[in-house]
Amino acid sequence: MTTVVKRSGTFTETEIDDEIVVMHLGTGEFYSLAGTAATIWRLIDGTRSRSDLAIELSGHFASQGADIGFDVDAFLGQLAAVGLVDVD
Numbered sequence: 001m002t003t004v005v006k007r008s009g010t011f012t013e014t015e016i017d018d019e020i021v022v023m024h025l026g027t028g029e030f031y032s033l034a035g036t037a038a039t040i041w042r043l044i045d046g047t048r049s050r051s052d053l054a055i056e057l058s059g060h061f062a063s064q065g066a067d068i069g070f071d072v073d074a075f076l077g078q079l080a081a082v083g084l085v086d087v088d
Helices: 035-043 050-060 065-081
Strands: 004-006 011-016 019-024 030-033 085-087
Touching (some): 019 035, 035 050, 050 065
Antiparallel strands (some): 004 085, 011 019
């Protein structure tokens, strides 16, 4: 099982209403996470795998499992590409 972890020390975050704003400390770039992206970000706690995230997400949103898995993979890929998460 591959665990997804946030790269502590590389970002700061704040929650404003239903949105999470993440600032990458190395680049100064801001990322606005809302809806599904915010839910996934909240679920990344260092104990869940990519599969666990997809299963948990399916409980929050009515969607097909394959669609959710694809969306989770795409989002995690984006987060990893900018250095905010590691998939161990």
